[in-house]
Amino acid sequence: MTFVRSRIGFSSMVLYAVLASSANQVGQPLPNAKSTPLILQSGDGEQREFRTRPGTTFTLQIDPRNGGSEQMVVFKEDMAPGDRIPTHRHPHADELIFVQSGTGRVTLGDKVQEAQTGAVVFIPRDTWIGMENVGKGQLTVTSIFSEPGYEDYLRAISVPRGQPVTPLSKAEVEALRVKCSHDAIYQ
Numbered sequence: 284m285t286f287v288r289s290r291i292g293f294s295s296m297v298l299y300a301v302l303a304s305s306a307n308q309v310g311q312p313l314p315n316a317k318s319t320p321l322i323l324q325s326g327d328g329e330q331r332e333f334r335t336r337p338g339t340t341f342t343l344q345i346d347p348r349n350g351g352s353e354q355m356v357v358f359k360e361d362m363a364p365g366d367r368i369p370t371h372r373h374p375h376a377d378e379l380i381f382v383q384s385g386t387g388r389v390t391l392g393d394k395v396q397e398a399q400t401g402a403v404v405f406i407p408r409d410t411w412i413g414m415e416n417v418g419k420g421q422l423t424v425t426s427i428f429s430e431p432g433y434e435d436y437l438r439a440i441s442v443p444r445g446q447p448v449t450p451l452s453k454a455e456v457e458a459l460r461v462k463c464s465h466d467a468i469y470q
Contacts, residue, residue: 318351330444346434356428370413376430380404385422432466
């Protein structure tokens, strides 16, 4: 299967999943969900905005609640210049990051390197990862995880796009990080 058809990346990507019924509440598990093939367009999925980084949006495209996948999570994130993903690691999941547009400075283990449009970053489980948009324009990345779990933390620190964004206090963020430490550990 060809995943990348254009120079930028995922605009023509075919992924397997089925979107959750609009009748289900966001964040509610689907009873007896079953994955089926689906083609997702760039903006398809559960669109959210970070409470920890107001103005930064992401779209959960595939996970147990969006698509019924029991084995992967896919989300797309748009980062403004200067925005950064804090350094963290995933103890139980490998991750791939596809840079769709822009330039990011990636901290990967003990290496720091720039990744530009078209780059792929492989993060083995339990490896430190962080990224900062060091370009002049938007940095758009798509992340794929080999195991669900991290999407629960993402939902906890965000709101559906269009809802009021109430920033989280440092204590609230720390409490959520402790609660979700099975899926992500932050420096």
